[in-house]
Amino acid sequence: MTNETGHTGSCFCGAVQYRLRRDPMFVHACHCRDCRKQTGGPYAINALIERSEVELVAGEPVRHTQQTGSGKPHDIWRCGSCGNAVWSDYGRREVMVFIRVATLDEPERCPPDMHIFTRSALPFTPIPDEAGQCRVFYDMTDEWPDAALARFDRLGTRRLGA
Ligand SMILES: [Zn+2]
Ligand SMILES: [Zn+2]
Numbered sequence: 001m002t003n004e005t006g007h008t009g010s011c012f013c014g015a016v017q018y019r020l021r022r023d024p025m026f027v028h029a030c031h032c033r034d035c036r037k038q039t040g041g042p043y044a045i046n047a048l049i050e051r052s053e054v055e056l057v058a059g060e061p062v063r064h065t066q067q068t069g070s071g072k073p074h075d076i077w078r079c080g081s082c083g084n085a086v087w088s089d090y091g092r093r094e095v096m097v098f099i100r101v102a103t104l105d106e107p108e109r110c111p112p113d114m115h116i117f118t119r120s121a122l123p124f125t126p127i128p129d130e131a132g133q134c135r136v137f138y139d140m141t142d143e144w145p146d147a148a149l150a151r152f153d154r155l156g157t158r159r160l161g162a
Pocket of ligand 2: 031035
């Protein structure tokens with residue numbers, strides 16, 4: 001992604017509105033069972049970005065904490081009015097969020113860089129040939145562009161999958 005102009009998004013009712021100050025670092029399509037349950041869709045599309053690059057334009061999302069298989073909490077931030085989830089924080093890193101791409105006004109600008117947990121993908125869910133994919137997870141060093149990896153490492157948080 002080279003376009004650094006802002007992305008905007010909102011919950012379904014519009015009480016929560018946000019803006020991304022720059023493009024996400026990386027975009028996941030996650031086919032795990034938890035993501036399917038939580039979104040009600042065939043997979044979740046999450047854009048990974050620094051929390052400091054997410055600007056709240058209106059409203060204040062409310063945190064809902066889910067337990068995960070890793071033992072680290074998964075905080076899902078929802079609109080207090082309509083309940084729509086706008087982003088989450090897998091593993092409570094706090095310095096980074098996973099924007100739910102379908103809540104962006106132009107989600108087509110954030111196609112998945114990598115499909116993960118494809119071992120549990122539904123048999124009728126197509127995965128584009130041009131997208132990266134892995135059965136479970138991957139090594140960030142192998143898959144992330146250098147510039148994105150540098151941004152991630154500046155956050156000082158543990159690597160994904162670690
Ligand atoms: Zn709402
Ligand atoms: Zn998942």
